Amino acid sequence: MLGLSDPDDGDWSRLRGIQYSCLGHSTFARVTTQISAMLATAALVFGQVPMAAVAVWIAVACGTLWRGVRIDRTLIDADKRRISRDEVHAQMISSILNGLAWSVPIGGLGFFVDAQTQVKLWIVLAMLMTASAVLLPAVPLGTLLFTGITGATAIVFFLSRGMFDMAAVSIAFSGIVIAAAIESARRHVITKIAEAGIVEKDEVVSMLLREFEEGEADWLWQIDTARRVRSVSPRFAFALGMDAKEIEGQPLIQLIAGSAWESGQFSTSLHDLAERIKRRENFNNLLVRVTIHGQPRWWELSGTPKLDEKGNFDGFRGVGSDVTEARENSDKIAWLARxxxxxxxxxxxxxxxxxxxxxxxxxxxxxxxxxxxxxxxxxxxxxxxxxxxxxxxxxxxxxxxxxxxxxxxxxxxxxxxxxxxxxxxxxxxxxxxxxxxxxxxxxxxxxxxxxxxxxxxxxxxxxxxxxxxxxxxxxxxxxxxxxxxxxxxxxxxxxxxxEPALHAHAEERRKLEFSLRRALERDEFKVVYQPVVAADTEGVVSFEALLRWESKDHGSVSPAKFIPLAEDTRLIVPIGEWVLREACKEAMNWPEHIRVAVNVSGEQLLDQNFVASVVGALQHSGLSPNRLEIEVTESIFLRDTTMANAALEEVMALGCGIALDDFGTGYSSLGYLRKLRFSTIKVDRMFVQGAATGNPESLAIIRAVVAMADSLGMSTTAEGAETQKEVDMIRQLGCRKIQGYFFGRPMAPEDAIALFGSPANPRQSAA
CATH class of the missing domain: 3.30.70.270 (Reverse transcriptase/Diguanylate cyclase domain)
Known part of the structure; x- marks a missing residue:
């Protein structure tokens, strides 16, 4: 009530606005009262107190009064907005300053006048206290501060002068004024809140009536005891698509039943409406399927029985609206949800x-x-x-x-x-x-x-x-x-x-994926290198970098098992970047003419940072771009040909080579060979082994690939050579490079370096 704090519950800022808006309306009365009291005080002390001192006091009192008037006038519209705590504090400080100014006559000037004048000064203060309580009923804090300051000053003054009876009177009077101010404020605020509530309810009712009158979708309807329509409203006639004169006296159910009136096959909702009217029951927002001019519509009806002066049933009245569009939208939403x-x-x-x-x-x-x-x-x-x-x-x-x-x-x-x-x-x-x-x-x-x-x-x-x-x-x-x-x-x-075994397989895959996510940080990967030799000299010309995983949880995991998993989870991107960096760094330990080939997954190639990772690996290792060859398979072009081509073209622009791996085993297309200039085409081991056994299809495919590569200025590498017979056949068919266990299995980096430290044939060194 005092406004010192606002509870969490309720709209107290609006309540403060209602309280403080009353200050501006009583400004004139308060100014008149205080000026009259100033003149009365000046007249009482005239001849006993120097007029200069009185003039100074009047100036100070007028200053505090003017400050308070200015603050109060800013609060006239507080009931239409929310008052801030700063405004409450400003008004409180104004009351304190005004109270201190009015404590001067009794607490200062009182020492220079006789006892009779002192009592008269007290009467003037008492008048101001009373006026404050009367004129500021909504803001008890201002009255409390003014009365507390002036009353306390008077009490102290009378006690210091030995006027104990007047001190007692001051105490009693101040207490009565304070209690009266609080009670008056409580009743005033309750009254204002009630008035505001009535005004708000009136506004809501007026708004609802206005909306109903202006709304085109709502209408009033009324039937008599025979269930025939009476007092047809224009909007009800419009909803039925008929003239009001045609509708008057017609049975309500017949008007909205359509062809069902003749057959008697009413919809469930229409039957429900008829039963409620028959039983004279109230109903609200009843959804009814009606037929207007042969078209199905949905109406929402509310109705209540009406009684005559004697309490006898006199028919039904109610309101209705056409909700067909809303119903169709609701049905559509329900359909979309399912x-x-x-x-x-x-x-x-x-x-x-x-x-x-x-x-x-x-x-x-x-x-x-x-x-x-x-x-x-x-x-x-x-x-x-x-x-x-x-x-x-x-x-x-x-x-x-x-x-x-x-x-x-x-x-x-x-x-x-x-x-x-x-x-x-x-x-x-x-x-x-x-x-x-x-x-x-x-x-x-x-x-x-x-x-x-x-x-x-x-x-x-x-x-x-x-x-x-x-x-x-x-x-x-x-x-x-x-x-x-x-x-x-x-x-x-x-x-x-x-089968239950599938669940176990899925659980194994889940655990493998969990370990794979930590494999890089646990340093479980390693790169091995398989040599690729020249078909004519059998000298090592390059190595293919191959990834291996020695898991602390699962032991040695086959690439055929973890590479597809890495691709599915997109872990292949960071893993592939690591392999690229490791391979480039290791290649710096080999002779300058030896190249390194790194396999790149489709997920890597379509990653927007792929080219940047290649550049980073080359810069970090210092490897010349012409010593790096990127191996890809044709399957990557089936996902995003444009993006794959763009990435490979940027890599070739750096000076790196591009090898097409497993050509002929998948979605082979000569279009890729025309669009991109590959440095190498690798013939899959299945064709090499087939050719070695005399399979005519395999022999024809290898000859075609070699002839095509030669005409396009590309090199060919035959994979999977394991026997002397296969090596001889590869040479005869014209492949320029050979890769397979016959010349060396995938080996550790130190074993790869050892190949160049011995004058022996690479095949013998790798054996």
């Missing part, structure tokens, strides 16, 4: 609900259900090469084919991306699951005609059976995903059912 916008298939939410229902059904009737996860093979290549628009069209075609395969026992949907799923409600016949999977794989693997492109994608399927493989939705979906992962690992276009 269906995929691209394919129109049920989405993940609806699939999980369906799987939950299937599990409940299986538990209730002791049957089985199944969940099949489907992933499209080679879809990413289509998306990356032809764009997302074609990819989206392809997904729509896939969804159409999936729906063709479904019966009442199956529900298919899209989980996201190129992943789909099927819920089989009753899978008691386990062979049925296999048949469904086979049908899906066969149908989805057939060619698609999309935007003048003939596209081929396959499908991998993983399935889990409930409740055998999981009694919860999450478990069953996870196990189906593990089975799908197994199907993808085998090359795709396969169906695998969940």
């Amino acid at each position: 269906y995929d916008t691209l394919t129109g298939l049920p989405n993940r939410l609806m699939l999980t609900e369906a799987l939950g229902d299937a599990l409940d059904y299986a538990d209730k009737w002791r049957t089985r259900c199944a969940f099949l996860m489907i992933d499209l093979d080679r879809f990413k290549a289509v998306n990356d090469s032809l764009g997302h628009l074609v990819g989206d069209q392809l997904l729509a075609r896939v969804s159409e084919r999936l729906k063709e395969q479904m019966t009442d026992n199956e529900l298919c949907g899209r989980l996201g991306g190129d992943e789909f799923a099927i819920v089989i409600r009753d899978a008691s016949d386990l062979a049925h699951i296999e048949r469904v999977a086979e049908r899906v794989i066969k149908r989805l693997s057939q060619p698609y005609e999309v935007d003048h492109h003939t596209l081929y994608v396959g499908a991998s399927v993983g399935s889990a059976i409930g409740p055998r493989d999981g009694s919860t939705v999450e478990t069953l979906m996870r196990n189906a995903d593990l089975a799908l992962y197994r199907a993808k690992d085998t090359g795709g276009n396969e169906h695998f059912t969940y």
